[in-house]
Amino acid sequence: MHQYISTEDNTLTIESCNAVSLVKEYGSPLYVLSESTIRDKFREIQSEFLDKHPDTIAAYASKAFLTTAFAKLVNQEGFYMDVVSGGELYTALNADFPSEKIIFHGNNKSHAELEMAVKNKVGRIVVDNLYELSVLADLAKTFDTPMNVLFRITPGVNSSTHDYISTGKKDSKFGISLDDFVIFPAVEQAIAASHLNFLGFHFHVGSQIFDNTSHILATKVALDLIYEVKHRYDYVIDELNTGGGFGIKYTDSCTPQSIGYFTDAIVETIQSYCLKHNLKRPRICIEPGRFIIGEAGTTLYTVGAVKEIKDIRTYVAVDGGMTDNIRPALYQAKYNALLANRPGDPVDSEVTLCGKCCETGDILVEHLPLPSAKPGDIVAVFSTGAYNYSMASHYNKHLIPAVVLVNGSESNVIVRRETYEDLVRQDVVPKHLG
Ligand SMILES: Cc1ncc(COP(=O)(O)O)c(C=O)c1O
Numbered sequence: 001m002h003q004y005i006s007t008e009d010n011t012l013t014i015e016s017c018n019a020v021s022l023v024k025e026y027g028s029p030l031y032v033l034s035e036s037t038i039r040d041k042f043r044e045i046q047s048e049f050l051d052k053h054p055d056t057i058a059a060y061a062s063k064a065f066l067t068t069a070f071a072k073l074v075n076q077e078g079f080y081m082d083v084v085s086g087g088e089l090y091t092a093l094n095a096d097f098p099s100e101k102i103i104f105h106g107n108n109k110s111h112a113e114l115e116m117a118v119k120n121k122v123g124r125i126v127v128d129n130l131y132e133l134s135v136l137a138d139l140a141k142t143f144d145t146p147m148n149v150l151f152r153i154t155p156g157v158n159s160s161t162h163d164y165i166s167t168g169k170k171d172s173k174f175g176i177s178l179d180d181f182v183i184f185p186a187v188e189q190a191i192a193a194s195h196l197n198f199l200g201f202h203f204h205v206g207s208q209i210f211d212n213t214s215h216i217l218a219t220k221v222a223l224d225l226i227y228e229v230k231h232r233y234d235y236v237i238d239e240l241n242t243g244g245g246f247g248i249k250y251t252d253s254c255t256p257q258s259i260g261y262f263t264d265a266i267v268e269t270i271q272s273y274c275l276k277h278n279l280k281r282p283r284i285c286i287e288p289g290r291f292i293i294g295e296a297g298t299t300l301y302t303v304g305a306v307k308e309i310k311d312i313r314t315y316v317a318v319d320g321g322m323t324d325n326i327r328p329a330l331y332q333a334k335y336n337a338l339l340a341n342r343p344g345d346p347v348d349s350e351v352t353l354c355g356k357c358c359e360t361g362d363i364l365v366e367h368l369p370l371p372s373a374k375p376g377d378i379v380a381v382f383s384t385g386a387y388n389y390s391m392a393s394h395y396n397k398h399l400i401p402a403v404v405l406v407n408g409s410e411s412n413v414i415v416r417r418e419t420y421e422d423l424v425r426q427d428v429v430p431k432h433l434g
Helices: 019-026 035-050 068-076 086-094 111-119 130-142 180-192 213-233 259-276 327-331 420-424
Strands: 005-008 011-014 030-034 056-061 080-083 102-104 124-127 147-152 196-202 239-241 283-286 297-309 313-318 337-339 349-354 363-370 378-382 402-407 410-415
Touching (some): 011 019, 019 030, 019 378, 030 035, 035 068, 068 080, 068 086, 068 410, 086 102, 111 130, 124 130, 130 180, 180 196, 180 213, 196 213, 213 239, 337 363
Parallel strands (some): 056 080, 056 283, 147 196
Antiparallel strands (some): 005 011, 297 313
16 A cells, blocks of 8 residues: 555554554554654655745644644654644644744634734734734734734635535635735735734645646636735735645545645746746745645554345444544545455455444445454554544544554554543533532
8 A cells, every 4th residue: 555554474564563563552443653654755845845946835734633742743854834723733832843833724713822823923824814814913913923924815716626625715614705805905904014924825725636736726816916916015925825735645546646746836837927927936835734644644443343234235343433534424535444464365355344433424434345354353544644633533432542653663652542531531510410
């Protein structure tokens, strides 16, 4: 499947760690992350984008996966970080991530979250609406802290991905509309605000995209806006953030591209437009999340019940499900999987891999070719690094699995397995029920 996955003595190996031994040591289900794969992705972006093109920034989109250890790894690699909530911001700051390298997104940041960002001198705020703009302008003034600001715009571009992860179209909860009567008063307000430094624009067209067309179309829309701002206000836009969304390999039907396929085209579009229109070429920022962490993750589960419904299908149930991977239920995401304890056994069945949650839709993989599975087998589901742990829930009071980072033959827990005590830690019993 991926380069860091292999088999040895008919057992799956993740980097140089035996998958069955990982489950024995750390329990099941288990999220496993390959550190070398993650670092390779950072380095691909470094060489294909940052080193190749001057005045560029790459921020890791932490919504894909964030823990304290991971924030430290992102910082070690020298990347910026995109956060989208007070919780992500707290996690980054608590891991000593430099606040000036944080980009704060979100379509409904609260007053408290914005105050936290101002007090911590976060490097950039991506303002999503006019209400936020006025709250932020007031806070920056109150705390006498100049803040760098970009506007998230909705470029009106449809991307070829699932509707729920297509975010650049006009009818979206995200971003400021490009109608003249909305965007230009907002730009005027940002330029005029005493404690705001208006840097430029941001868009994010969607996720799991294999074709650069929507990024390029949105870039052109943003460039027209930059041109218009220059001519209306004699104001030079410094920065254009073209978001993330670069697709990865979940199954053989995915055709991922190198990061350079996207970024070369984006940079070229910006450079030639600026040359033609005599504009200063803005700093260019990208925000990949899934691209960095997605393929590095494998989830290991243990098989329990196997239910064969004659002439219909066979359900193979594992000890996790939609609580650790909501993506198949949320947007019909497809995954690949195999039996980690005997990957070389002949495939003689096609099964539905399901979880243990009380939902019929709790399906992880449909039409999965497997050797006949039996209780105790270990199933490995691939490419689960992004939007799995970060979207995990406690539905049915299931415990969120531990996360282990493997590097060669070394493995380290970066998120401890929860306990039942953790599940009731926040519960409060009022006196009359006590
Ligand atoms: C503003 C923004 N930037 C970056 C990303 C990262 O997207 P991906 O993980 O697909 O690269 C997202 C994802 O939702 C986003 O909303």
